[in-house]
Amino acid sequence: MGAAMRRIQVGSALSAFGVGFTVPFLYVYVAQVRDLGAGTAGIVLAAFAMAALIVLPVTGRVIDRRGPLPVLMGAALTASVGALALGFANSEPTAIVSAALLGAGTAVMQPALATMIVWCSTPTTRTRAFAMQFFLQNLGLGIGGLIGGQIVDEHDPGSFITLFSIEAVMFLVLAAIVVTVRLPHAPSFQDAVPKDGSAPQSGLRALLRHKAMVQLCVLGFVLFFACYGQFESGLSAYGVEAAGISPSTLGIALAANTAVIVIAQFAVLKFVERRKRSRVIAAVGLIWAVAWIAAGYAGMGHGSQAMATAAFISTYALFGLGEAMLSPTVAPLVADLAPAGMVGQYNSAFALVKQLALAVGPAVGGPMGAALHGPYIVTFLLFSLGITVLAVRLGRQLTPLQNQPYVAKSRVVAQGAPEPVPANS
Incomplete structure (x- = not known):
């Protein structure tokens, strides 16, 4: 740095x-x-x-x-x-x-x-x-x-x-x-245009014409709605009411989430940066689907309380693993989609989507997690699988540099290197 x-x-x-x-x-x-x-x-x-x-x-x-x-x-x-x-x-x-x-x-x-x-x-x-x-x-x-x-x-x-x-x-x-x-001048992203060539110019209307950015915003809403929007509302209510989790155990689960993020962040970084961003996000959807299955097991009541507690803490830990994979993926993608002069507008639009999800998530998940235990798990399991589907669709709208900048940049450098001059020339 x-x-x-x-x-x-x-x-x-x-x-x-x-x-x-x-x-x-x-x-x-x-x-x-x-x-x-x-x-x-x-x-x-x-x-x-x-x-x-x-x-x-x-x-x-x-x-x-x-x-x-x-x-x-x-x-x-x-x-x-x-x-x-x-x-x-x-x-x-x-x-x-x-x-x-x-x-x-x-x-x-x-x-x-x-x-x-x-x-x-x-x-x-x-x-x-x-x-x-x-x-x-x-x-x-x-x-x-x-x-x-x-x-x-x-x-x-x-x-x-x-x-x-x-x-x-x-x-x-x-x-x-x-x-x-001391900031440099705003950068220009030559490859940050929609595939159809209709590059947006400025303003909200132009952003809405950018298909990849619109799809990323929809995907972002589902991501934040299905994870962050449930942490302190629906999921905690479900844990207490359905799984018999004590308030102190909720604190342990949140600590497990933070611990996984801190431990796994740089362990997964090399794995993430060398792979297509859309596939990384799709994998997060599958990981979170497993997390919701673990939460469902915790609330079924077929095992011991110790097993239910372990399954519930595992839910938060799996969410943390997904978060560690998303942090080096989604935010850079928002930036790489932004045309020159619109980086701030793209970042703000995505932050707005996140804030909307965090507002709607507790309002929907809280009552469901407290009273409708089965439908709650099924609903957010489907949302997690929806993340995978939306991520695969988003990948079709991205250029190679946007979807896999590390590898794409390396290939460009290799292809653009000057050919060696023969010794007898």
Whole structure:
């Protein structure tokens, strides 16, 4: 990594470290510590998500026009103000406004950081760059949550002020680090056009004419809906109600998910980067189908409680393996599909799709996981198999450089090498 990439990665990891201090405790903080009730806590969480949905549609165009650096700076400052205000919020309006600021800021950071990584990488180095970001962010979240759990005290609002203050400071640290980054000019991707030659020019309408990008967005929605959208809602409700999993075991399952990501990320990287991206995503769909089968076994009640617990933890571990395979695959593909001058818009569009999936996933999966155990497993097993089908279809729309940049680039270099000059010439 060059100096610019190192600073981006460090800033991204530290901001995730700050977020880890508060994310696991937000509901408890609003509902119980501030004594605003479960209803207000739900509204605060909704405000956090809705703010992201409002700002993301316009974020991409601003990134492409002004560059990712000023956008990231503004997002970090906004998130810092929101986090600090939320720490001192003791009324419903204050908590809602603070959560909206925090949600908007953190949402805008995603495409801005992704665009900075794109600008500081090439198609052949981008896979490892995004894998490193995913690894460091998960490590930061895990360590932040672990330390935050030692600080938090449900009977002491001051402990939560400390948590949110640390989060606010980490956003300021991110801003301070990235302001020293010297970005190159926006790159041009010569091969990032649809196969039919109708290369998009700019704007949402042009993006919607890009068949490969539209298919990737549909695939992305299914990916996030079937995995991330179920972690803390439907799957946890299913585990408690159908499999008899205790709340403490849920924490172990989430820890297993993070552990697999941290351990497997670089172990699978060489395997992933030398294979077609569409086939890697298709394989993830099959792995997640096995994960849902394991979850189904955990809730059938035919084995011992120990077997059910092991199967349920395996579900989260298999999800982690799939996530480790996706991190160096999907985000670089979004960048490589973007024509020159639209990297920010493509990153923002995909971030919007992710946010929509994370909003719809709990709303659908939560009630099903709690009450409709069999249909819940079957539904998301089919969604996982759908990932495989959609990935195979997407592969037909991709050029060789988009689908397998490592090998395609090597072939281009080999074919373009000058022929040796005869000695007697």
